[in-house]
Every structure is written in C-alpha cells, then in structure tokens.
Amino acid sequence: MTRNRLNMLIAVLAMVVVALAGFFVGVQPHLAQAATDRDEQTSVDATNQTTAAELARLQERAKSLPALKAELAKLTASVPSSASMSSFYGSVDDVAARTGVKVSAITTSDAVAYTSPAAAAPATEDSTATDDPTATASAGPSAAATTATTDPSISGENFSAIPVSVSVDGSFDQALSFIGGLQDGARLFLVNTVTSSASQDSTDESATASTTWTFGGYVYVLTTDADTAAKG
Template sequence: MDKNRLWIIGCVMVMVVVLLGGFVLGIQPQLAAAAAANEERASVATSNAGQSAVLDQLKKDFENIDALNAELAPLSASVPSGTGMPAFVNQLDALAGATQVTLDGFTVTDATPYAPVAAPVAAADPSAASTAEPVPTSSDAAVPTAGVPPVTSAQITETNFASLAVTVTVSGGYANALNFVNGLQTGERLFLVTGITTTAVDAAEGETASGAVSSVITGLIYVLVPTEGQAVAVAAG
C-alpha cells in the first residue's frame, strides 16, 4: 500500500471523526434542546387550555352573580359567619311584638364546636340464637330501636361549624306563646328548639284569671366559624 492511499484513508478517518464529534458536541444537544422546548410548549398549551376553561366558567358564573347573591343572602342570615347576636335579638323583639308576647329574658352561652350526630342503634336480631348463658335483664331497661340515619355532611366539621345554646323567656297567652315558638322555628335565623316549659301566671289581686303563661324556651342557633380559625365567643345576654 503506497503512501498516497494511506494518506487518503487517514484523511477519511479524520473526516468521520470530525463529523461524529460535531454531531455529538453540536447537533445532538441542539436536538435535545428542541425536544425539551417542544415538550414545554405542549405543557404550556395544555395548562393554557385548562385555565381558559376555568376562565370561561368564571365568566359564566359572574353572569349569574346577582342570582347567586340572592340565593346566598337567606343562607347567610340563617347560619351567619359569626354570632350575629344583634340581628338575632332584633328578630326576637320583632317576633314578640308580632305574636303579642312579652320578651322577659334572653341568655346565650359560648359557642360549642360541632359534634357529629351518632346514628341510632339498631335492635338486635331476635332470631339470632345464642349459646351463651342468658343475662337477666330488667323490664324497665331501654330496648334499642332502629331509626332513620341522621343526615350528615363531610363539609361540616368542628373547625368550621359551631352551636350556641340559647334560652328565651316570654310571657303572654298560651296560644301566643305557641305562635312565638313556631316563629322561632320558621324565622330567618335557624333555631332548633330543644325544650319548652310553661308556667301559669297568677292574676293580680282584684283581677280575673288571665290565662297567661310564662314560657321558657331552650334551643340552639348555629354559626360558621371564621376561616382564620378564631374561636367564636359571645357574652351572655
């Protein structure tokens, strides 16, 4: 093999090495960068599409903002964010005047965190046989009965919902007192009546029996706890 052929072969090998080096050091990084840019562009396009859908939904919701606010207003009055005691006292005064009773007293305790309601205990199956020694029971013992499971929501927790125990005392005719209780249960503020006691009011000396009663009504009102997690507390009225 002469020197010219060796020189040609050497030049060809050098050219191949230069091309491979140029591809590895120059072209391949550029191709990788272009591929990464394409992936990022696709990701941004997907993100923009999602944000556009959210924006379209927000625009649609904003078109109905007046209807949503109108729907929210009575719900906020029923279970306000915070105690809302001044508005509730005004409601009691107005209800007392409308039902012709006298509002004699009103107290409210500090808020208590919400506690989930336990489902009723189902009665044991009488057909189930037992090999254990029977246990004597009293005839006065309460027998568990099955009931309708309470309605609960995972969105209502002890951190965002609380109740306040309220006692209201009114005096007036018995029928008027019942109307007052009905007004409490159907009024603007959500009120759960837990008990009511009535006591006849003696007529003053020289007057005929008036049929008036003094009614003590106990119940619960509810509040949404502020999002900052601050405890809701009110002074007894």
C-alpha cells in the same frame, strides 16, 4: 488511472466530506432544535387548552358568585360567629310587636359545646325461651345499627348551642304567629319545648284570662378559622 482522474476523484471525495461536515455541523443541530421546538409547542398548546377550559369554567362559576355570596350572608346571619344576643333580643321584640304579643321574659344560659352524636346501638332480640305467643312480636328488630353522619369540620371547638327561653303573653293564634315569625327570622332558633299557663286577675273576675306561652330552644354559634385567626 491517470493523474487527472485521480485528482478529480480526490476532489469529489473532498466535496462529499465537506457536505457531510456541513450537514452535521450546521444543519443537523438546527433540525434537532426544530424538533425540540415542535415538542415544546405541542406541550404549550396542550397547557393553553387546559388553561382556557379552566378559565371558561371559572367564568361560568363567577356568574353564580353573587347568589353564593347572598346565600353565605344568609347562613352567616342564621348561625353567626359570635353570640350576638342583643340582635336576637331585638328580633324578638320586632316579631312581638308585629304579632301583638307581650314579651314577659327572656332567659339565656351558658353556651354548650357541640358533641358529635354517637351511633345508635343495634337492637337485639331476647334469646330467652318463652311460651308467650306475643314475645316475638314485642322483641326489638334485629336491624343493623344506624350510623350518625357528621361533618368532621364541626366540633366542640368551633360550634356551640346557647339555651334560650322566651315567654310571651297573648292568645294561641298570636303565640303561633309569634313563634312562626321568630323561626322565619334571620337567626336560627330551634324550639324543642313549648309550655303555657293561664292566669286570672283576682280583682276582676270578668276579665279574660291571660295566657303565657314559653318557648324553649337553642340559638347557635359557629366560629370559623378566619374568626379564630383574627382573634389570635
């Protein structure tokens, strides 16, 4: 091999070495960075799509926000966070004035803490032998016990019932209109007893007998976490 050829081969090898060194030193890090950027861009795009979908969902839900606020206000008025009996008395007077009855008495008792209802006990059949052909028919059903479903967030710590008794004087139709109007009012009033009594004025036998209608039931109080925190 001539000296010129040897020099040329060395020069070519040097150029290859320089090219490879330039690739690994200058180009390859940029290619790796570009690949990393593409992966990050893909992740960012996926995050943006998820965020956009969530934003669209929230915007759609926001359209129903006024209706939800109105419903919340209605429910809060129905079962307030404090006894607020003065407002209940006011509603009783308002309904009485509209329906023509006279309120003769309103009584309330101390609030009773809520107690979660226990599951109903399963009915059992009488296993005692008998010749009575009606015994089987009169035995209780062997159905499984009914399980009461309650909300775990409702307890005796935050929910209570206030016994209330309202007596009014008036006709049957007036009393019916009164209790219907009271139960349609803002405050929830659950009636569980109704009694009536008639009285005659002993000094005027021709006078129409007056009927007193007494409605017994409960109004309710639900204290929220926010109310508890505010009091604390």
